[in-house]
Amino acid sequence: MTMTDDPATHMGSHRLRREDPALLTGEAQFIDDMSLHGEIWVGIVRSTEAHATILGVDGRAALEIDGVTEVLSGADLAPLWGEGALPCAWPVTDDMRDPAHLPVATSVAKYVGDAVAVVLADSRYAAADGAAAVSVDYDPLPAVVDIEAAVAEGAPLVHEDLGTNESYTWPLIPDPKAVDAAFAGAAHVVSERYVQQRLIPAPMEPRGVIAAPGVANGELTLYSATQIPHILKVMTAVTLDIPEHKIRVVAPSVGGGFGCKLNVYAEEILCCALAMDRGVPVRWTEGRSEAATATIQGRGQVQHIELAADADGKVQAVRVKLLADMGAYLQLVTPGVPLLGAFLYHGCYDVAHYSFECTSVFTNKTPTDAYRGAGRPEATYAVERAMDSLAVAVGVTPEEIRSRNFIAADAFPYESCAELTFDSGDYQAVLDKAVAMADLESVRAEQAQRRADGSNRQIGVGLSSYVEMCGLAPSRVLASLNYGAGGWEAATVRVLPTAKVQVITGSTPHGQGHETSWSMIVADKLGIDPDDVDVLHSDTAISPTGLDTYGSRSLSVGGTAVFMATDKVLDKARLIAAHQLEANEDDLEYFDGAFQVKGTPTAAVPFAAIAFAAFTAHDLPDGMEPNLEAHVTYDPPNFTFPNGTHIAVVEVDTETGNVDIVDYVAVDDCGNQVNPMIVEGQVHGGVLQGAAQALYEDAVYNEDGQIVTVNLGDYLVPSAAEAPVYRVASHVTPSPTNPMGVKGIGEAGTIAATPAVINAVVDALRPTGVTDVTMPASPQTVWRAINEAQGGAS
Amino acid sequence: MIPASFDYEVAESAEHAVSLLADHGDEAKLLAGGHSLIPMMRFRLAAPTVLVDVGRLDDLRYINSANGTISIGALTRHSELEHSALLAESCPMLASVAALVGDPAVRHRGTLGGTLAHSDPASDLPAAVLALGATIVARGPGGDREIAATDFFTGYFESALADDEMIVEVRVAASAGGWNYQKFNRRAQDWAIVGVAVAEGGAGVSLVNMGATPLRASAVEAAVAAGASAGDAAAVAADGLQPPTDLNADADYRRHLARVFTQRALKAAGVA
Numbered sequence A: 001m002t003m004t005d006d007p008a009t010h011m012g013s014h015r016l017r018r019e020d021p022a023l024l025t026g027e028a029q030f031i032d033d034m035s036l037h038g039e040i041w042v043g044i045v046r047s048t049e050a051h052a053t054i055l056g057v058d059g060r061a062a063l064e065i066d067g068v069t070e071v072l073s074g075a076d077l078a079p080l081w082g083e084g085a086l087p088c089a090w091p092v093t094d095d096m097r098d099p100a101h102l103p104v105a106t107s108v109a110k111y112v113g114d115a116v117a118v119v120l121a122d123s124r125y126a127a128a129d130g131a132a133a134v135s136v137d138y139d140p141l142p143a144v145v146d147i148e149a150a151v152a153e154g155a156p157l158v159h160e161d162l163g164t165n166e167s168y169t170w171p172l173i174p175d176p177k178a179v180d181a182a183f184a185g186a187a188h189v190v191s192e193r194y195v196q197q198r199l200i201p202a203p204m205e206p207r208g209v210i211a212a213p214g215v216a217n218g219e220l221t222l223y224s225a226t227q228i229p230h231i232l233k234v235m236t237a238v239t240l241d242i243p244e245h246k247i248r249v250v251a252p253s254v255g256g257g258f259g260c261k262l263n264v265y266a267e268e269i270l271c272c273a274l275a276m277d278r279g280v281p282v283r284w285t286e287g288r289s290e291a292a293t294a295t296i297q298g299r300g301q302v303q304h305i306e307l308a309a310d311a312d313g314k315v316q317a318v319r320v321k322l323l324a325d326m327g328a329y330l331q332l333v334t335p336g337v338p339l340l341g342a343f344l345y346h347g348c349y350d351v352a353h354y355s356f357e358c359t360s361v362f363t364n365k366t367p368t369d370a371y372r373g374a375g376r377p378e379a380t381y382a383v384e385r386a387m388d389s390l391a392v393a394v395g396v397t398p399e400e401i402r403s404r405n406f407i408a409a410d411a412f413p414y415e416s417c418a419e420l421t422f423d424s425g426d427y428q429a430v431l432d433k434a435v436a437m438a439d440l441e442s443v444r445a446e447q448a449q450r451r452a453d454g455s456n457r458q459i460g461v462g463l464s465s466y467v468e469m470c471g472l473a474p475s476r477v478l479a480s481l482n483y484g485a486g487g488w489e490a491a492t493v494r495v496l497p498t499a500k501v502q503v504i505t506g507s508t509p510h511g512q513g514h515e516t517s518w519s520m521i522v523a524d525k526l527g528i529d530p531d532d533v534d535v536l537h538s539d540t541a542i543s544p545t546g547l548d549t550y551g552s553r554s555l556s557v558g559g560t561a562v563f564m565a566t567d568k569v570l571d572k573a574r575l576i577a578a579h580q581l582e583a584n585e586d587d588l589e590y591f592d593g594a595f596q597v598k599g600t601p602t603a604a605v606p607f608a609a610i611a612f613a614a615f616t617a618h619d620l621p622d623g624m625e626p627n628l629e630a631h632v633t634y635d636p637p638n639f640t641f642p643n644g645t646h647i648a649v650v651e652v653d654t655e656t657g658n659v660d661i662v663d664y665v666a667v668d669d670c671g672n673q674v675n676p677m678i679v680e681g682q683v684h685g686g687v688l689q690g691a692a693q694a695l696y697e698d699a700v701y702n703e704d705g706q707i708v709t710v711n712l713g714d715y716l717v718p719s720a721a722e723a724p725v726y727r728v729a730s731h732v733t734p735s736p737t738n739p740m741g742v743k744g745i746g747e748a749g750t751i752a753a754t755p756a757v758i759n760a761v762v763d764a765l766r767p768t769g770v771t772d773v774t775m776p777a778s779p780q781t782v783w784r785a786i787n788e789a790q791g792g793a794s
Numbered sequence B: 001m002i003p004a005s006f007d008y009e010v011a012e013s014a015e016h017a018v019s020l021l022a023d024h025g026d027e028a029k030l031l032a033g034g035h036s037l038i039p040m041m042r043f044r045l046a047a048p049t050v051l052v053d054v055g056r057l058d059d060l061r062y063i064n065s066a067n068g069t070i071s072i073g074a075l076t077r078h079s080e081l082e083h084s085a086l087l088a089e090s091c092p093m094l095a096s097v098a099a100l101v102g103d104p105a106v107r108h109r110g111t112l113g114g115t116l117a118h119s120d121p122a123s124d125l126p127a128a129v130l131a132l133g134a135t136i137v138a139r140g141p142g143g144d145r146e147i148a149a150t151d152f153f154t155g156y157f158e159s160a161l162a163d164d165e166m167i168v169e170v171r172v173a174a175s176a177g178g179w180n181y182q183k184f185n186r187r188a189q190d191w192a193i194v195g196v197a198v199a200e201g202g203a204g205v206s207l208v209n210m211g212a213t214p215l216r217a218s219a220v221e222a223a224v225a226a227g228a229s230a231g232d233a234a235a236v237a238a239d240g241l242q243p244p245t246d247l248n249a250d251a252d253y254r255r256h257l258a259r260v261f262t263q264r265a266l267k268a269a270g271v272a
């Protein structure tokens, strides 16, 4: 397979996204653009208390409002669902504590934003007015806000009946004695504590749900702004005891998710249950401030990481203890998020001994769950920050400490100390390229000059070398981690009578450009134009089989399924061509959209003729089924391991604490690239999202568990104006795991950028004595860190 | 993010707007660019029952100059200030401050009259108008009256305007002296954490987001007038002030920022 800018092939070309005209002109239909006859609106009354007994719900004032038809408490609704209605699909340990989680709380509200009552109305405005008019009588209980406080002796309990705030402890310590020995004999020990603040995912489109019953036949269609229509279908069936074949889930155009739409939410179950009960469509659209508490949040960890290194700075062992914030309840994959990072705390370094342990705790806050990178940004942050500290201890540059520790290019496939098999990579080559692009020599000369001048604009350089595990996931590996489903993906390639092609994919795009990429894969293999390939998805009636989009899995798992299904189509087409040419199929080659007898271009059958022949079935080989269509379900044999080195150069105004990213270089190895333009877009957005954690974003709670950042004025999602000028390059080592040699790029930027930026800030501040800054490194935080390091007032 | 319900009236003229305000009393609010009022209504921090839309009064969109005085219609958009050749020539600070308000969408809707009437201590143009010693012309049922900018901002989101008055014009003297505006924020579209406007070589200095209103930094002005250096004059910028504490900055940090940016602004405006 070729991956070039050769115009004859599409793979490897910067082809514009076919999705964009409809998105950019407003033609694309999102949930809130739809309306169904007879629909009623749900308004949700949300707890204003972090932890409180619900003494009563008074809906009288709401019922006075024009258009409000009903006010329902959690107790009123309880008969619509069972005991523990919202599912958690990842019980990571057998003894994990998973509290019953009702869509609407009945007796105790456990976080600000927890649904406590529901208003039904004939419009969105009436529903909002009604929800605001419901008065709830709370008896406040002590709230658990901080995760370290949550595990302290005598801490109040989020779930009284569990008797503890701990959900589970999950260890990965293959050889404890070896780890202890490595630390005992180490020349350098680095021991650090880092805090991963909570983040609000804030996709451009908040969530929205419409549940439409088919009363006559007991059917249900659920329209949801979701990343996972397939998983949602299964979960809705199980949760509400509706026969699965009666449920259809449709994700219309979805305006981003970043993991927060990889879930089964209270509002989905609520609207479905009400629609089935009332026999009318029931809908809800999330407001932006509502999303700050009603949608899962990301990160939320306290990390302790230790490195044991020899005198040269060669790391012998890594030891990690994690406290992970689950929030008040376990959502779909909440407990699994730390595990997605658990294997990667030694980063891209050749380390012999490993010890990881995660304790997960409940707090009176919005549940956490997967957010772009999910576990891997946290792991990469810890090891990359610690590597910089090690570099200082050893007295070498950040690039030198990394070079001394990288897994060597000839070591692949590489068995890691955390028991993974890394597929391919050349980490040193990637780093060398990044260092050259960033021109670190000149940057450091400028840095030295400014330090010597005592300038109030100090420059810092931050490196971050990362490796991640993508392509979720081999089903058997998921089984070993207690995950409740497999990791395969399905695809159908269907050739129509006129030789146009339909691809049906189980991956569910919500901004990634699957239609463009999948059409390029198929077009190249069949020798046709990508515009002759339609890609269907996101509706379980059209694409019944799939596991959807998350974890940078779409191309490496879903794209591979498409690739393989196209191969199957070609295999059958070859038999038809051989039959027509009266030739041996082994003597045929497929070239330029036609089968020809090798070396005899005159004896050829074009693809269109084969497609038509398959359709008419007038003259097919004996016993062959008509039509040309193939289905593949691909279960990957391994993860893929994208990697890269990012370099941030920042300028810190030491008088104000302000940080500017003045240069940003990203060199990524995501294996072969189907569409480098899409790869660049993913890197750009990912880097800004990672830099946002470093500098801007923070879901701030006060000590009572009240969230303070509920709008985009206070929760600082950076815009294009804050984006650095990215300089992006790649280094390709094809993955041996799949036939296209692809790895995944959806999360790489987010994983790499956060530590690169913070390492740069700390590097800039080194002359002031600062060795760490908490995230986000806001101007005030940086200014205070400088003051504190210099012994001044804080 | 859903506002409470309200009635909506379109004003045909400033006089019509004023009479509608008089009819409805304090239940009514003028709607100009809507970029402060509508967010407040969406958060339900404001719930006027009548909106009087003055946004279409194009006869109040102008920037004129006569006899050294520049007159600006109240409905002039921030982007029109930003791109005005007249201002670039005769009062560049105003154009340059307008260019730093929010983002392009905000600047194309937001109006000078609206931002002054809103009297947000964190807004940019009120502080600029204050440093420039502008005059604000208000129209009421009894006709027009002139209010000095120094008398206009009376409290937190409060101005000297009566419920039935509307700003129709802002007048500033053509300004030739050294000037500078320092706006410190985290994202381009955000309000200033602290801002400092310096006009006429330091004769007019004002502070953004350092108190309940935009503030004239008279101690700094006096120090400059007495020949102090930029550093020495800036050292008194925060004296006696009680700035707010929010997620971006507590009061101490704000005072520090006020001194840093006053010094930078004074220097850029030519104070040694």
Ligand SMILES: Cc1cc2nc3c(=O)[nH]c(=O)nc-3n(C[C@H](O)[C@H](O)[C@H](O)COP(=O)(O)OP(=O)(O)OC[C@H]3O[C@@H](n4cnc5c(N)ncnc54)[C@H](O)[C@@H]3O)c2cc1C
Pocket: B029, B030, B031, B032, B033, B034, B035, B036, B037, B038, B039, B054, B074, B075, B100, B101, B102, B103, B106, B109, B110, B111, B112, B113, B114, B115, B116, B117, B118, B122, B123, B124, B125, B161, B165, B166, B167, B168, B189, B190, B191, B192
């Ligand atoms: C995302 C965003 C970012 C922003 N960033 C900034 C920023 O960085 N700096 C900044 O300074 N501002 C910022 N703003 C506010 C913006 O400048 C507003 O447009 C401005 O403050 C109000 O002008 P308006 O015409 O939109 O007023 P409106 O919102 O229409 O009205 C505001 C108030 O003034 C009253 N009013 C309006 N016109 C008159 C009049 N002629 N006479 C009497 N009363 C009147 C209204 O009744 C209302 O009470 C931002 C706004 C948004 C939405």
